Amino acid sequence: MNKKFTVVIVAVVLLVVFWVAMGVERNELPYATIGELENYQGKLDGKRFRLGGNVQEGSIVRDKTNPLLVEFIIEQGEETLPVNYHKITPDMFKDGVEVIVEGEFVNGTFQADNLMTKCASRYEGDIRQTQMTETKL
Amino acid sequence: MVVYGATLLNIALGLAVLTIGLMVVYLRKGDYRLFLTGQRTALGISFLVFLATIVLVSNLLKSNFSIDYVAKYTSLETPFVYKLTALWAGQSGSLLFWLFILSVYATIVVLQNRFRYHQLMPYVISVMATIQLFFLLMVNFVANPFNPIDAVVPVIDGMGLNPLLQNPTMAIHPPILYLGYVGFSVPFAFALAALFSNRLDAMWVRSIRRWTLFAWLALGCGIILGGWWAYLELGWGGYWAWDPVENASLMPWLTGTAFVHSIIIQEKKNMLRVWNMVLIITTFVLVIFGTFLTRSGIVSSVHSFTESSLGPMFLWFLLLIIAVSVFLIILRLKDLRSEKKMESFISRESGFLFNNVIFVSLCFAVFWGTLFPVISEAVRGTKVTVGAPFFNQIAVPMGIILLLLTGIGPLLAWRHTSRKSLVRNFSIPVVVGLITFLISFLFGIRSLYPLMTIGISGFVTGTLVMEFYRGIRVRVKKFDENPFAAFIRIISKNRSRYGGYIVHLGIVLMFIGFVGKAFDEDNEWALKVGDQVELAGYSITLTNVEEEERPNHYAWIASLKIEKNGEHFTDLYPEKRIYFHNNPDPNRRQPHSEVDIYSSFKEDIYSIFGSIDTETDVISLKIMVNRLIMMVWIGGYLLLIGTVIALWPSKLSV
Amino acid sequence: MYAEFMLLITFVIMVGFIIQPLLLKKVDRPDDEDITLETLKLRKKVIYKQIKEAEMEYEMGNLSEEDYIRTRNSLKEEASSVIKTIEKK
Numbered sequence: 106m107n108k109k110f111t112v113v114i115v116a117v118v119l120l121v122v123f124w125v126a127m128g129v130e131r132n133e134l135p136y137a138t139i140g141e142l143e144n145y146q147g148k149l150d151g152k153r154f155r156l157g158g159n160v161q162e163g164s165i166v167r168d169k170t171n172p173l174l175v176e177f178i179i180e181q182g183e184e185t186l187p188v189n190y191h192k193i194t195p196d197m198f199k200d201g202v203e204v205i206v207e208g209e210f211v212n213g214t215f216q217a218d219n220l221m222t223k224c225a226s227r228y229e230g231d232i233r234q235t236q237m238t239e240t241k242l
Numbered sequence: 243m244v245v246y247g248a249t250l251l252n253i254a255l256g257l258a259v260l261t262i263g264l265m266v267v268y269l270r271k272g273d274y275r276l277f278l279t280g281q282r283t284a285l286g287i288s289f290l291v292f293l294a295t296i297v298l299v300s301n302l303l304k305s306n307f308s309i310d311y312v313a314k315y316t317s318l319e320t321p322f323v324y325k326l327t328a329l330w331a332g333q334s335g336s337l338l339f340w341l342f343i344l345s346v347y348a349t350i351v352v353l354q355n356r357f358r359y360h361q362l363m364p365y366v367i368s369v370m371a372t373i374q375l376f377f378l379l380m381v382n383f384v385a386n387p388f389n390p391i392d393a394v395v396p397v398i399d400g401m402g403l404n405p406l407l408q409n410p411t412m413a414i415h416p417p418i419l420y421l422g423y424v425g426f427s428v429p430f431a432f433a434l435a436a437l438f439s440n441r442l443d444a445m446w447v448r449s450i451r452r453w454t455l456f457a458w459l460a461l462g463c464g465i466i467l468g469g470w471w472a473y474l475e476l477g478w479g480g481y482w483a484w485d486p487v488e489n490a491s492l493m494p495w496l497t498g499t500a501f502v503h504s505i506i507i508q509e510k511k512n513m514l515r516v517w518n519m520v521l522i523i524t525t526f527v528l529v530i531f532g533t534f535l536t537r538s539g540i541v542s543s544v545h546s547f548t549e550s551s552l553g554p555m556f557l558w559f560l561l562l563i564i565a566v567s568v569f570l571i572i573l574r575l576k577d578l579r580s581e582k583k584m585e586s587f588i589s590r591e592s593g594f595l596f597n598n599v600i601f602v603s604l605c606f607a608v609f610w611g612t613l614f615p616v617i618s619e620a621v622r623g624t625k626v627t628v629g630a631p632f633f634n635q636i637a638v639p640m641g642i643i644l645l646l647l648t649g650i651g652p653l654l655a656w657r658h659t660s661r662k663s664l665v666r667n668f669s670i671p672v673v674v675g676l677i678t679f680l681i682s683f684l685f686g687i688r689s690l691y692p693l694m695t696i697g698i699s700g701f702v703t704g705t706l707v708m709e710f711y712r713g714i715r716v717r718v719k720k721f722d723e724n725p726f727a728a729f730i731r732i733i734s735k736n737r738s739r740y741g742g743y744i745v746h747l748g749i750v751l752m753f754i755g756f757v758g759k760a761f762d763e764d765n766e767w768a769l770k771v772g773d774q775v776e777l778a779g780y781s782i783t784l785t786n787v788e789e790e791e792r793p794n795h796y797a798w799i800a801s802l803k804i805e806k807n808g809e810h811f812t813d814l815y816p817e818k819r820i821y822f823h824n825n826p827d828p829n830r831r832q833p834h835s836e837v838d839i840y841s842s843f844k845e846d847i848y849s850i851f852g853s854i855d856t857e858t859d860v861i862s863l864k865i866m867v868n869r870l871i872m873m874v875w876i877g878g879y880l881l882l883i884g885t886v887i888a889l890w891p892s893k894l895s896v
Numbered sequence: 897m898y899a900e901f902m903l904l905i906t907f908v909i910m911v912g913f914i915i916q917p918l919l920l921k922k923v924d925r926p927d928d929e930d931i932t933l934e935t936l937k938l939r940k941k942v943i944y945k946q947i948k949e950a951e952m953e954y955e956m957g958n959l960s961e962e963d964y965i966r967t968r969n970s971l972k973e974e975a976s977s978v979i980k981t982i983e984k985k
Contacts, residue, residue, distance in 0.1 A: 107583050110592070114599055121603040121640075125610055128632050136626065155627065171768040172853045172862040193766055193852030193864050196477070196833045205627075246903060274925040278917035286914055293906075360926060443935040444942075510946060512939075655953065655963050656946070657970070662960035712956035720955070736952075 139184040149210035156207075156215075161185060162200045179204060190217045197222040247297035247388040254290035255382050257283045258375040265368040277364060284352050284367045287374055288345035295342045298335065298387055302328050307397040311335055311387045317402035319794045324403050327413045331403055333537060333552075334385035336416070340533070341377040343417075343424045348374065351428055359449060365435030373427055376559050384552055405795070405821040405834050411471040415464060419491060422461025423529050426494060428453045429501075430526035433519055437570040442515060442577050447508050452889060454505070454522075458498045459885040465491050466878040477835040479764065479848045479866040481874065484633040489612045490532030493605050497525040500601035503594050510656070511591060516571065516578045517598070523567045528605075530560055535612075586658035593651040600644055607636040642694055645753055648746045649675075649702035652709055670708055675701030692757045699750045706743050706750075713740070733887060741888030748880030751873045758845075758870025766852070766864040778867040780847065781805045787854070787861060795834070796823040800851050800861060804840070814838040816851040816863070845869045936982050943975045 137154045145152070158179035168174035175190045188206055198204065198220065208217035264280035267273075298311070302325050307313040315328040315335065330336040348370045355363055381387060391397055429450040436446035468488065469481035482488060501521040507514050534556035571578070584591055611628045618626045653659075653667040678700025679693060687693055710729070713736075717728035733740040763778045774783045786801040802814040817836040825831050840847040845867050852862035917923065947968060954964040 109587075110584050110595070113587075114595070117596075117599050118603060121607065125607045125636060128607075128635050129611065129614055129628060131632075131635075136624070167853070167855065169855055169858050170860055172855050172860055173766055173768050193850065193862050196835055199829065199833075201829065246899075272925065274923045275917045275920060277925075278923065279914060282914040282917065286910055289910065357926075361931070441931060443931065444938055445931070445935060448938070509942060653958070655959055655967065656950075657967060658963070660960050660963045663958065663963050666960065667958055709956075709958075712958065713952075716952070716955045 139179075139181050139186045142186070150212065151209060153209045154207070154215075155205065156186065157181075157203070157205045158186070159203050160198070160200055165198075165200065179206065186215060188215050188217050190220055192218070192220070194220060195222045245388075247294050247301075248382075248386060250290045250294040250297065251378060251382050251386070251388070254287050254294070255375070255378040257287045257290065258371050258378055261287065261371040262368050262375070265364045265371075269364055280364070280367060281352055281356065284371055285349060287371065287378075288349045291338075291341050291345040291374075291378075294388075295329070295338060298338060299326065299329055302326065305400065307400050308391055309387075310389045310391040313391050313397050313400040315400070315403055317400040320400075320403050321408070323413060324408050327407070327416075328403050330416045330420070331407055334381060334387035334389075337377060337381050337385055338387050339417075340420060340424060341374065341381060343420050344370070344374055344377065344427060347424060347428055351431070355449075359445070361439045361441050362432065362435040362446065362449070365438040366431045369431035369434050370427065373431075376555075380552065380555065384555065402794070402822065405819070405832060409471060409475050411467055411474060415467040415471050418460055418467060419464025422457050422459070422464050423491070423494070423532065425453060425457025425460055426498065426522075426526050426529050429457070429522050433522045434567065434570065437519065437567075437574050440574060440577060442574060444509065444512065447505050447518070451505065451509075454498070454502060455885060455889050458495070458502050459882065459889070461491065461495050461498060462881055462885075463878070465495060466875070466881070470875060470878075473871075474837070474839070477837050477850050479762075479837075479850070479864075479868060481871075484611070484630045486612050487532075487536050489608050489633075490528075490535045493608055493612075494525045494528040494532060496601050496605040496608070497521055497528060500598040500605075501525060503601075504598050507591055507594050511582055513580050513582045513584075513591070514595075515580050516575065519571055519578065521598075521602075523563075523571075527560060527563055527567075530556065530563065534560065588654060588659045588664070590651060590654045590656045593647060593654050597644065597647045597651070600640055600647070604637060604640045604644075607640070608633065611636070638691055641753070641756075642691065642698060645695065645702060645749070646698050648749060649698065649705040652705055652743070667708075671701045671704030674704030689760060692760050695753055695757045699753055702746065702750050706747055709743055710740070737890055738888045741884045741886075741890075744884030744887060745881050746884075748877040748882075748884060751877030751880060753877075755870050755872070755874030755877060758868070758873065761869040762866060764864065764866035766862065768860050768862050770858075770860055775865075777865050778845075779806060780811065780865075780867070782865060784861070784863070787859065791823075795819045795821045797836075798851065798854050798861075800849075800863065802838075802849060802863075804847060812840045812847070814840060814847065814849045816849040818851040818854055818861075841872055843870075843872055846871050933982065933985055936978055936985075940975060940978050940982065943971055943978065947971050947975070 137156055139156065139158070142149065142154075156179065158181040161178040161180045164176075164178035166176045173191055173193065175194055176187065177190070178185050178187050180186075188208075190206070202222050205221040206215070206217040207219035207221075208215060210216070261280050261283040264276050264283060268276035268280060298309075301309055301312050302316055303322070305312065305316060305318055305325070311332060311334055312328075315331045316325045320328070328335065330339040348367075351370065352367060355366070359366070432446050432450045432453075436442050465488075468491070472483070473479070473481040501518065504514050504518055504521060508518050534553065537552045537556070584595070586592065611632050614628045615626055618624060649671060653664075653671070655663060675697050679697030682693060682696045687696070710732070713732040714725055714728040717723050717731055718725055721728075723731065765775070765777050767773075767775050769775070769784045771784055771787060774781055776782070781804075783803040783805070784800060785803050788799045788801070790797045790799060796819065798818045800816050800818075802816070804811045804814060816838040819834045819836055821832040821834055823831055835850050835852065837851075838849050848866040848868055850864040850866075852864055854861045950959065950964060950967045950971065953959040954961070959967070
């Protein structure tokens, strides 16, 4: 009886491992760098990407009459990419923060449908700086 | 006083080393005085940790900004309660808090067993002291919460606590989660002690049954509270995102759940002894791994603390635990093997066994999905993320199988179930399950998983209700009790059994809540005062937007009138807040969306104030209609009640 | 000053508490519980509990008579073998 059990359990475990491996393959979406986008030579429309970078200082433009329309620029070192986003932005979304955007190209512009902010340092920022500015004031 | 905090931790570190040393010498020389002294040094470690915690807390309350930690996590305007909770808001404080809870447990374990388990206790105390030693090393040398502030000028005010953490749920979520996390160190210590001393009989399992159940309960409650907090505070309308740190707390819960079930088999049948060792050790390893994941910054998540040098130390500690455990298990393999064998597939034992296989597989899947991005980057050099779809694809079917087993298990007899018993037990629940399945089909539900979940929920509920009914019927017949008295009695006389059933009922409710997710609706709009929009049969009017300056933030408050079928239904007031709005550095100002929710059994109306344009007064608003979400919280309460019943001390329990 | 004084006192008491057992003359180790006997007694208790549970299951109607008798017999067999071992001790 124990042997039978072992066989059944091993079968179940193998099935799960296989299933998990398949699942990862199907669901992973690789990160692209902005530099890599040039390899597509303009044939970007309809392709899905996930990109990471920092929001360029002062690049966030919100439509005055429709705050849901947001445009901003993400930068990775020297390279930059304009991004359109049509949803409510997370609270942590502001100049300089690290973001991950997911979406596709529509008529040559990157249309993000998912925007995640990485609160890089939560509240563990550099207190000395703030403190200095405050004392100066 | 600051200096003393650090000194207390220094001495505690010394005592931890001393405790381990004394126990080792005692085990070689057998001089009982050494053991007694070791017991007291063990108590001493904990005592000093308590004192150190008190010193830190009192400094937090006094707003002594000469301590770096106090200045980083509190400010003068932080409310009293949140000055207290700042203890676990940051890296070093939360490590001290971990240590604090561990010390509470260590004290209880030492005192409770001072006249018992003479062979096990030296090892138990050593293992606990080793874990304490590890965390003491951390707080002494890597992340010391008593470090003085490194500023040229005296600090006038601190930075304040993250507004997201200023919420009652958040005030209790971390401590409860920690109670669970750290609680598993006790069964782990007993398991290792049993292996070291080669006392592998039923004793060690019995000595930890309560502890395990308690830790499991606390971890479960911590996870649910975390979900609740996310739902109330984070403003995306969900409670679970398969975030790496959520996964980190789920993994030990999954193996812990498997363990809670499989020790029943060991108690009753003296089987699965190796397996149980492996399970509890894995659970503790996952606890430390989870703590590591949160602190090392190797995966990014809402929860993670800043990247720090803690990572490598945690990895070494993990390696040490795994190496020692594996070595011990191999050493004792012969003694651990049980002579008993499984008798039949159609038995309670085999039900438990499959439950274990699925729980552990699920844990593996979660582990793989969580670490895959890291592994992929290291091995293939490409960065990938594995999102919610992956986890759902695996967890949903496995969850459904587990739900099914919840219903099947109680219907199977130990050892072997005859066909006659099978028919007698299964017919009613199966019919109930089929009926619920058909009803939901007729109501227009066509997707596979929701249909299966609802049908199986019906089946499980059928099983549970039948179990209660049959138990009550016996007592009514036998003792001539009234049904209500009989209901109370069957629970109080069979606490673990019926407590377990109540937990299972809670799980069923939670699954119903999960199913509700498939029927959620939401939309986002840009609105001006007076605009009206429609969603899921509700019409929503933005009637007003007010502004208000409050003690530590500035708020815009939207007034929403919700109507249904032309009649007034309810009003919602979501807010957009800016915390630290007076800070001269705009990047330090912290926007925050305070959601407002209308809750009912059937559905929640969840409103999020996204943003406001101060020139045109146009706001962005998101409304979600979340179906059946309240079932998740009610299920959580049942889980709590059921476990407390099972835990309640009783003279009868063997 | 007050705080320092209190800390010092606490510390002295703690050290005294810790080294007190070392000042005693040799203390005898308490007798080990006879583990095997304890375990056997525990086993006996657990088996009896299972017999009671099986009885309850039978009364509830969860176990057919055939299953009940088989379970009870095998549990009783096990119990009597455990009792025999205990008596030998």
